[in-house]
Amino acid sequence: MDLCKMISTRCLQTLKHSRSVNPYLFPQAIGSQCRHYSKSVEEQFIRPEVQEILKRVTGFDLEKIFAVHPTDVHPPKYELLTDKQLSDAKEQAELRGRQKLQMPPVMSHPVDEEEIISEEPEIENFDIEHPGAKYVFTDISLGVKRRMRTIVVREHDGTLRKADWEERNRILQVYFPQKGRMYSTPTMFMEESLESLLAEGKYCYILDRACVQFEPDDPNYIRVTQRTYESINSSHDFDELRSTRHFGPMAFYFGLNKQLDNLLTDCLQRDLLKDAADLVHLHLLLHPETKSSAESVDLNDALATVKFYIQHEAKNSGALERSLQGLVERTQAKESSAAGAS
Amino acid sequence: MAASLRVVCSKSFQFNSLNYAVCRGLSNLSISRTSGLLIPSEPQKPQPQRQLGFLTELNQESLWGGVTGVSNAGRKRGRAKRVGRAQDINLNKGRPLGSGRDNILWPGLNTPVLKHSVINKISQVPVNPERDERLAKIREQHSGFKRSAPPPLVRGWTGARMGGKSIGQPEAVGDYEFEGFDSRVLEIRMVANMTGTIGRKRRFSSFICVGNGNGIAGFGSGKSKNMAAAMRVGKNRAAQNLMYIPLFEGHTVYHDMFVKYHKSKIFIHKKEKGYGLKCHRALKTLCQMIGIKDLHVRVEGSTKNIRAITKGFFDALNNQENHQDLANRTGYHIVERRKERDYFPTVVASPVDREVKQERMTNEEEDIELDYERLYHGGRSEYKHPPRKQFYEKTVGWRRRYAREHKARNQRHLTLLKLSGLVPKHFPSTQNSAAAVASDAN
Numbered sequence: 001m002d003l004c005k006m007i008s009t010r011c012l013q014t015l016k017h018s019r020s021v022n023p024y025l026f027p028q029a030i031g032s033q034c035r036h037y038s039k040s041v042e043e044q045f046i047r048p049e050v051q052e053i054l055k056r057v058t059g060f061d062l063e064k065i066f067a068v069h070p071t072d073v074h075p076p077k078y079e080l081l082t083d084k085q086l087s088d089a090k091e092q093a094e095l096r097g098r099q100k101l102q103m104p105p106v107m108s109h110p111v112d113e114e115e116i117i118s119e120e121p122e123i124e125n126f127d128i129e130h131p132g133a134k135y136v137f138t139d140i141s142l143g144v145k146r147r148m149r150t151i152v153v154r155e156h157d158g159t160l161r162k163a164d165w166e167e168r169n170r171i172l173q174v175y176f177p178q179k180g181r182m183y184s185t186p187t188m189f190m191e192e193s194l195e196s197l198l199a200e201g202k203y204c205y206i207l208d209r210a211c212v213q214f215e216p217d218d219p220n221y222i223r224v225t226q227r228t229y230e231s232i233n234s235s236h237d238f239d240e241l242r243s244t245r246h247f248g249p250m251a252f253y254f255g256l257n258k259q260l261d262n263l264l265t266d267c268l269q270r271d272l273l274k275d276a277a278d279l280v281h282l283h284l285l286l287h288p289e290t291k292s293s294a295e296s297v298d299l300n301d302a303l304a305t306v307k308f309y310i311q312h313e314a315k316n317s318g319a320l321e322r323s324l325q326g327l328v329e330r331t332q333a334k335e336s337s338a339a340g341a342s
Numbered sequence: 343m344a345a346s347l348r349v350v351c352s353k354s355f356q357f358n359s360l361n362y363a364v365c366r367g368l369s370n371l372s373i374s375r376t377s378g379l380l381i382p383s384e385p386q387k388p389q390p391q392r393q394l395g396f397l398t399e400l401n402q403e404s405l406w407g408g409v410t411g412v413s414n415a416g417r418k419r420g421r422a423k424r425v426g427r428a429q430d431i432n433l434n435k436g437r438p439l440g441s442g443r444d445n446i447l448w449p450g451l452n453t454p455v456l457k458h459s460v461i462n463k464i465s466q467v468p469v470n471p472e473r474d475e476r477l478a479k480i481r482e483q484h485s486g487f488k489r490s491a492p493p494p495l496v497r498g499w500t501g502a503r504m505g506g507k508s509i510g511q512p513e514a515v516g517d518y519e520f521e522g523f524d525s526r527v528l529e530i531r532m533v534a535n536m537t538g539t540i541g542r543k544r545r546f547s548s549f550i551c552v553g554n555g556n557g558i559a560g561f562g563s564g565k566s567k568n569m570a571a572a573m574r575v576g577k578n579r580a581a582q583n584l585m586y587i588p589l590f591e592g593h594t595v596y597h598d599m600f601v602k603y604h605k606s607k608i609f610i611h612k613k614e615k616g617y618g619l620k621c622h623r624a625l626k627t628l629c630q631m632i633g634i635k636d637l638h639v640r641v642e643g644s645t646k647n648i649r650a651i652t653k654g655f656f657d658a659l660n661n662q663e664n665h666q667d668l669a670n671r672t673g674y675h676i677v678e679r680r681k682e683r684d685y686f687p688t689v690v691a692s693p694v695d696r697e698v699k700q701e702r703m704t705n706e707e708e709d710i711e712l713d714y715e716r717l718y719h720g721g722r723s724e725y726k727h728p729p730r731k732q733f734y735e736k737t738v739g740w741r742r743r744y745a746r747e748h749k750a751r752n753q754r755h756l757t758l759l760k761l762s763g764l765v766p767k768h769f770p771s772t773q774n775s776a777a778a779v780a781s782d783a784n
Contacts, residue, residue, distance in 0.1 A: 066686035073614040074681050075594075078665075078690075078714040080674035083698050089677065089687040096684075 044286060045106040045252060053282045054248035057267075057275045058101060064243040065097045103248040107217040115162040123158045132156050136163065140175050169215065180212040189213070189224055198231040207246045229253050238266045255282045261316045264309070268323040271330065277302035280309040303328075406430035436480035445469050499623050504530045506627050509573050512552055512581030525552045525577045526627045528561070529648045530569060549649055550576035552584070553631025557592075560584040561628075561652050587659045591615075593635040596662045598715070600722045603654030605644040609724045610658055613638050624648045625655055632659070640724050663718070665691035672712060673699040 044050060081089065127133045135154040151163040151171055163171065173183055187193050188209065197206055206228050214221035229250045232238060241247040254260050260279055267276040281299065284290055290313060297308040310320045392398075397405070410430050412422040421427070440452030449455045449462035456462065470476075491501070498506035504527040512520040529549040534542050546569045553559030560583040564575025590596045590612065599610040608625075613636040619626045621639035629637055641651060665676045669691040675698065679685040692698065734740050759765040 062686070066683045068680075068682045069684070071682050073616065075612050075614050076678045076680045077685075079677045079679065079687075080668075080672055080712050080714065081677050082674060082700055082702055084700070085702070086675050086677065086687070086689065093686055 041106060041108045041256070044256070045249075047285070050252070050282065050285055051248075053278045053285070054103065054251055055101075057251055057278050057282075058103075058244075058247040059242045059275075060097065060101070061243040062093065062097050065100055066093070101243070101245050103245050104211050105216045106249050106252055107222075109217055109219045109222060110165065112164045114164070117152060117160045117162065120158040120160070125156055126154075126158070127156065136167065136171055138171050138175055146172060146176070165215075165218075169218070178212075182213065185220065186213060189220060194224065194227060198228065201235070201237060201240070203228055203232055203237065203240050204244055204246065207241075207244075225249065226253065233259060233262050236262055236266060238263055239270070251279060251282065252286075255279065255286050258283070258287070258313075258315075260309075261314055261320060264306070264314075265316075265319050265323045268306070268320070268327045271327060273302045273306065273327060277305040280305045280313075283309065283313060402432075402434075431481055432484060433481070435484055436477055443469070443473065498527070499627075504569070504573070506623060509550070509577055512577050513574075515582065520552075520581055522554045522556070523552055523558075523581065524555070524631065525550055525580065526631060527573060528624050528627065528652060530573065533565065546572035548572040548576035549652070550580045551628055551631050551652065552577060552580040553628075553633070555631065555633045557587050557589055557633050558584050559587060559628070559632040561656070563649075585656065585660065587632050587634075587656075588662060588664060589633060592633070594637055595634065595659065596664055597718050599658045599662070600719050601654045601658040602643075603657065604647060604650040606647055606650045606654055607642040607722070608651065608654050608658065609640040609642070609722070610655075611638040611640075622651060624651055628652060628655060642725060666694070668717075669693045670696065673697070674712070 079085075079089075125131055127135070133156060137152050137154070139150040149168075149172070151168050152160055153163050153167065154160050170183070173181060186209070188197060188206070194206070207225060210221055210224045210228075214224070225246075232241065232250065233254065238247075238250075241250055251260075251263065254263050260283055264276050264279055267273070267279065277299075284299075293312055298304050306320075306324060310317050310324065314320050407430075410428045412427075416422065438452070440448050444466060445468065446464065446466045447453045447462070448464060453462055491497075496508060498504065500506075507527050509525050509527060511523055512525060514520065527548065528551055529547075531547055532544055533547045534544045537543050545565050545567055547563065547565045548569075549561065549563050550573060551559060551561040560580045562576050562579030562581070562583055564572050564577070564579055566572040566575055588596070593615055594612050594617075595610060596612070598612055599608075601608045601610070615636055617636040617638070619629050619634070619637055621629065621637060622641045622645060625637075625639050625641070629635075639655075644650060663671070669676045670693055673693050673696055675689050675693075676691040677687045678690045679687055756765065756769075760767055760769065
């Protein structure tokens with residue numbers, strides 16, 4: 001199955017059950033730009049054209065995808081392969097690489113509406129031994145999806161209601177523990193510890209661990225990932241996330257928040273003009289109100305697209321212009337040297 | 343005893359000729375004028391005191407002889423000369439006659455009888471709390487030569503023998519100083535031959551390995567009349583027989599190997615970084631000299647013939663085949679997969695000067711030969727000791743329980759398999775078993 005399609009279906013499944021009404025929680029943008037979104041964050045993220053762009057700008061460096069990671073070590077294994085077997089093995093590795101780059105979904109936190117099933121004041125204070133205790137009833141039958149599972153709470157005043165997301169996460173971790181996920185939130189996600197980790201530049205580690213520990217619509221997940229993206233944006237360490245599954249969500253976040261300047265500068269400094277143009281396309285897709293002014297620009301011309309962005313949308317156009325100038329000079333020098341050599 | 347003590351009072355009474363025990367008794371005595379006898383003024387509790395026996399009859403020399411002595415037969419064999427032999431301690435050192443733990447002054451024994459023409463009385467001076475410590479110190483000073491233990495890294499295999507110990511850098515040959523080289527003793531023993539004139543002529547034979555810990559090593563043997571000279575000769579010979587051993591990434595061998603030398607069978611296993619050296623002590627020393635850091639070796643058969651093991655090990659290392667050689671020989675790409683890289687296929691060698699084979703060999707034997715794990719084993723596999731039985735497995739009770747549980751054994755596991763659909767629900771089915779019985783009968 002096409003990977004993009006796969007992601008879309010998965011996200012849609014989750015969307016059905018997340019009563020999302022508020023947009024993606026932005027620390028700086030609350031109450032200003034984000035209110036008028038016609039589409040929710042989830043819907044924006046799973047748009048096929050957005051997914052295509054995010055996948056393209058992520059990059060695909062097999063050496064980085066299969067870099068040495070900490071495991072228990074064994075002596076290496078060897079195989080004697082023919083040409084065909086070798087090409088098959090490489091193909092398989094590439095496929096696995098694509099799978100490893102599958103992006104974690106970007107979601108907003110659902111607003112909890114307390115859903116009361118029944119109110120029975122006649123059984124108030126039913127537990128005499130533990131006054132004030134709530135009873136949680138969980139359907140533990142096998143084969144039910146995480147978000148479909150029925151979990152209800154009987155309050156001590158006799159109210160029977162559906163469990164909120166926090167209770168659900170706790171109870172599900174008790175009955176259906178997920179590998180690597182801790183019952184209580186690890187200390188590294190607390191403000192202070194997170195800051196010290198960010199100062200060390202362990203972005204991939206933080207994001208990977210957050211993927212394991214939290215559901216994608218958990219406010220903690222949103223907080224941790226957004227803080228990490230902010231830190232990357234200020235330290236210009238975008239290359240750390242290239243060829244990892246976190247680059248797409250990061251680019252999406254910057255695009256949605258109109259903070260693409262630094263990322264674009266980084267792309268231009270690394271001679272990734274196509275990626276830069278793709279990011280400008282992403283900007284236009286996410287902010288349709290800017291599209292009308294871009295009608296005069298030929299969007300197939302990467303250089304013109306980037307120039308358009310610098311002129312009309314950039315907040316820090318000086319740095320962007322300088323890096324674009326550098327890129328143009330480098331390509332010209334290359335062309336002239338190639339012409340001289342031929 | 344003191345209560346029943348009666349000593350006839352006589353004019354020739356010599357106070358200082360009495361021994362310590364009696365003196366203590368006398369300190370509380372007074373002379374009864376009526377009877378003319380020494381009678382205790384008040385009854386005392388009896389105290390056990392030994393006045394006779396071999397401790398009082400034998401002198402110091404013969405007492406110590408019983409503990410540290412060597413028999414005549416032993417003396418002839420040289421045991422009396424042995425270094426580190428138990429030696430007698432002079433217990434009187436630092437302890438003059440009359441001095442004791444209680445620090446009592448005995449006129450005539452350790453103090454003069456008269457002082458200013460007045461007879462001194464038996465008295466006690468304050469006890470010295472450091473007396474025992476001082477005595478122990480004095481005894482230690484006179485207890486002979488004591489060897490200080492060498493630090494663990496230079497102790498060799500046992501500490502007592504030369505095996506595994508370093509004997510330093512080889513001597514320079516011409517201008518070449520063996521810088522960065524070290525040598526270790528693998529074996530040193532006495533050898534003898536018979537000559538017509540002298541008879542049994544004894545010499546020392548040494549077996550030494552030399553290496554720089556970075557891929558260059560060698561071994562050699564030397565003989566001489568004394569141990570030091572034999573080791574020196576062996577070391578210098580080893581330094582002139584140096585070999586270059588190619589290492590995989592500078593820490594282990596290229597592949598698993600098997601080698602047999604005389605009766606010693608050596609199974610060498612390539613290991614990952616951080617594994618360490620788990621092998622015969624002589625091989626461990628060799629690995630340290632060569633620069634191998636991670637290796638597992640099992641030696642079967644003769645494990646005491648260090649020369650055979652060494653030669654076999656060097657043979658195996660010299661006959662290693664690196665990846666490029668293997669690719670050239672077999673005509674295939676050599677692809678490496680590491681767990682820490684999630685088994686990503688990396689081509690480490692491809693055939694040079696020959697075409698890559700397009701077809702995998704269909705011949706079964708060839709396939710087995712090309713299985714990398716078994717490529718260099720020569721069809722050998724090492725002996726694996728069966729798991730030891732628990733002590734209780736011999737008991738009657740355990741055997742009874744084992745028999746009793748026969749029906750239920752593995753049933754839980756089978757139920758799980760049936761539930762998961764991996765095993766048919768009616769397994770073993772009666773139909774099948776009946777058919778099997780019928781086919782067996784046919």
